[in-house]
Amino acid sequence: MTFDPSYALEFDFGRGQVRMVNAGERVVIPSDALLALCHGTNDDVVRDFGRRLGTEAGRRMNDRLGEAWQASLETVVEHLGGELALMGFGSLGLERWGHALVLSFRHSPLAPSGDFLLGAVLEGAMQRSFGRDVVAAKLMRDGDQVRFLIAGYDGANKVFGWLSEGVSWGDVLSRLAGADRGAS
Amino acid sequence: MSQEIALLEKLLARVQRNAARPRAVLPAQSAAAASPAAPPPFAPPIEATSVAPAGLDDDLAPLDSSPVFESSPPEAAPPYGAGFDSSPEASAPAPLDHSVEDLLLADPFPSSSIPPAHPSLTDMLDEDERNLLVSATSPPPIASEDISAVMSRSDLAQEAPEELLEEDIIEMSPTSEAEATVPSRHDLADLNFDDEDQDSDLPGEPPASSPRHKVARAAEHLEIEEDREVPLKTPPPESGRQAAVALPPGVHAPLAPDIEDLLEADISPIGGVSARLPTAEQLGQTIELEEARGPHLELESALAAPPGRSPIDGPHEEFEVALPQREFGGGYQADLMPPPEARQDLEAHRQRMNAEARAPEDAPAPESLAQDPSQLPDEPTSGFASVSAPSNVTTDSYSESVSTVTVDAPQNAEFAPELLLRPELNPSPVAKYIRIDPLRPHTFLELLDASLSLGSN
Numbered sequence: 001m002t003f004d005p006s007y008a009l010e011f012d013f014g015r016g017q018v019r020m021v022n023a024g025e026r027v028v029i030p031s032d033a034l035l036a037l038c039h040g041t042n043d044d045v046v047r048d049f050g051r052r053l054g055t056e057a058g059r060r061m062n063d064r065l066g067e068a069w070q071a072s073l074e075t076v077v078e079h080l081g082g083e084l085a086l087m088g089f090g091s092l093g094l095e096r097w098g099h100a101l102v103l104s105f106r107h108s109p110l111a112p113s114g115d116f117l118l119g120a121v122l123e124g125a126m127q128r129s130f131g132r133d134v135v136a137a138k139l140m141r142d143g144d145q146v147r148f149l150i151a152g153y154d155g156a157n158k159v160f161g162w163l164s165e166g167v168s169w170g171d172v173l174s175r176l177a178g179a180d181r182g183a184s
Numbered sequence: 185m186s187q188e189i190a191l192l193e194k195l196l197a198r199v200q201r202n203a204a205r206p207r208a209v210l211p212a213q214s215a216a217a218a219s220p221a222a223p224p225p226f227a228p229p230i231e232a233t234s235v236a237p238a239g240l241d242d243d244l245a246p247l248d249s250s251p252v253f254e255s256s257p258p259e260a261a262p263p264y265g266a267g268f269d270s271s272p273e274a275s276a277p278a279p280l281d282h283s284v285e286d287l288l289l290a291d292p293f294p295s296s297s298i299p300p301a302h303p304s305l306t307d308m309l310d311e312d313e314r315n316l317l318v319s320a321t322s323p324p325p326i327a328s329e330d331i332s333a334v335m336s337r338s339d340l341a342q343e344a345p346e347e348l349l350e351e352d353i354i355e356m357s358p359t360s361e362a363e364a365t366v367p368s369r370h371d372l373a374d375l376n377f378d379d380e381d382q383d384s385d386l387p388g389e390p391p392a393s394s395p396r397h398k399v400a401r402a403a404e405h406l407e408i409e410e411d412r413e414v415p416l417k418t419p420p421p422e423s424g425r426q427a428a429v430a431l432p433p434g435v436h437a438p439l440a441p442d443i444e445d446l447l448e449a450d451i452s453p454i455g456g457v458s459a460r461l462p463t464a465e466q467l468g469q470t471i472e473l474e475e476a477r478g479p480h481l482e483l484e485s486a487l488a489a490p491p492g493r494s495p496i497d498g499p500h501e502e503f504e505v506a507l508p509q510r511e512f513g514g515g516y517q518a519d520l521m522p523p524p525e526a527r528q529d530l531e532a533h534r535q536r537m538n539a540e541a542r543a544p545e546d547a548p549a550p551e552s553l554a555q556d557p558s559q560l561p562d563e564p565t566s567g568f569a570s571v572s573a574p575s576n577v578t579t580d581s582y583s584e585s586v587s588t589v590t591v592d593a594p595q596n597a598e599f600a601p602e603l604l605l606r607p608e609l610n611p612s613p614v615a616k617y618i619r620i621d622p623l624r625p626h627t628f629l630e631l632l633d634a635s636l637s638l639g640s641n
Contacts, residue, residue, distance in 0.1 A: 075628070150635050179641075
């Protein structure tokens with residue numbers, strides 16, 4: 001089943017409302033205003049705000065897919081990416097580095113300062129769609145592309161530690177895979 | 185004998201007469217004449233060196249033409265030899281200043297009427313007296329002119345000579361201008377008495393003006409003239425320019441040889457030998473060869489040709505020797521005696537040949553490679569036994585994979601090698617390649633769980 005965005009948004013000019021199919025009203029605001037709001041608050045507020053957005057996207061994906069836990073990689077990327085695209089967060093991508101799951105955004109209107117918000121959106125979506133509490137650790141940003149490693153809390157802590165030491169994101173993934181292989 | 189007695193008496197009378205005569209001072213002219221070779225007291229001033237470069241202007245020329253270096257006063261740096269000439273008596277001629285020509289022309293065997301060539305003691309005493317008279321006055325400087333003159337010593341005393349002998353006439357002939365212009369200081373104002381004091385301070389050395397010193401100097405000059413050698417004196421440690429020591433009158437340095445004469449001497453053969461023949465230097469050392477030992481061989485002319493030979497094959501000349509024929513090839517004359525140096529070597533060679541001839545009798549039988557080594561006779565040659573020739577071999581295998589070979593060592597072996605063989609191994613895989621299938625998650629949830637598990641342990 002492919003993602004069909006037709007008539008996903010409904011603009012009611014008489015009432016002055018924007019509605020999304022199978023969802024409530026939406027407010028179209030400038031992205032820089034949203035960033036300014038995020039900068040004015042602390043990280044917990046931004047994380048909650050972002051997770052709330054992601055939960056909405058995950059719920060709508062589940063409504064489309066029915067049983068999301070049986071969905072393939074391509075299907076999740078297509079539908080979850082479609083929902084996030086309708087919200088205006090950019091194009092979602094998926095990279096698999098061994099056992100590591102890396103999700104990326106391209107062409108996001110948010111500046112690099114909004115990467116924290118994007119990570120929170122992904123965490124909310126994963127939690128809502130698959131029932132897993134995940135941590136979206138930002139690995140790198142190259143131009144208009146930003147990569148997030150979807151990991152648990154232990155793995156995320158190691159990744160943050162290595163990144164703070166200056167280890168490149170490729171070596172971080174290698175070390176993470178090596179540490180997991182040595183433990184097993 | 186009577187003549188000698190008369191001569192001695194005459195000399196004695198002259199000595200007594202001179203002793204009774206009061207000593208007088210010679211006039212300055214005579215003293216100056218007595219020392220014709222004395223140079224002016226001061227050397228001519230050294231000309232100022234002009235260092236003006238050629239490219240300078242004429243305005244600057246007078247400034248640059250001023251002398252840069254002043255001539256040093258004579259007192260500052262006395263020339264070498266001034267110490268000898270500083271004494272006034274040095275300006276007077278030496279008592280034995282005979283010219284070399286006079287000495288060479290002197291009769292080696294003088295007659296009894298002529299006094300000996302060497303001055304007697306009385307003459308030297310007279311000379312000392314005259315020198316003392318001369319030293320009392322300072323000789324005036326004379327111009328550097330020709331000073332060659334012949335004068336008699338009696339002129340020094342301003343009296344008529346009683347007897348003018350041949351040895352009393354000396355010829356003052358300076359050999360070179362350098363000898364005539366030897367700087368000496370005769371000015372009384374420039375006399376340095378410190379040097380005299382220093383000289384007099386030397387213990388055991390008489391002053392320069394003493395007669396004993398003069399006698400010693402005269403004897404030294406006499407020895408020098410007899411040996412015809414110029415004494416070598418080590419100059420004092422002085423720096424700067426030093427003047428050459430004036431040689432005694434009549435003695436001059438050897439002249440430089442003529443280069444043309446030397447070249448002609450090198451080209452022309454020595455002793456009339458032809459130039460085509462090698463010289464002695466080219467031949468080097470001559471080594472005389474020993475005469476040949478052995479029988480004396482002579483070539484004889486063939487009286488008659490052998491009967492089997494044609495007259496054409498015979499020698500054409502009288503001393504031509506025909507080559508040996510085939511039947512004589514490789515032969516030699518048996519009665520030839522070896523040289524004595526080779527007898528020892530020949531004897532050693534014969535002994536060695538005899539030992540080799542007896543060796544096969546004493547040596548064991550040759551070993552055949554085709555023969556079984558176990559059948560070879562046991563001969564203990566050393567403490568080690570041959571491993572390749574076991575007398576008994578049994579196989580005790582305790583396992584299927586390990587084979588043990590037991591070898592009975594020979595009885596005569598003290599140390600038998602122990603062989604350890606590596607057990608045989610059945611063919612089995614020695615390497616294991618572990619192929620890991622990459623994770624191909626079928627669902628997104630599988631990948632999500634795998635990613636969440638990273639770093640959890």
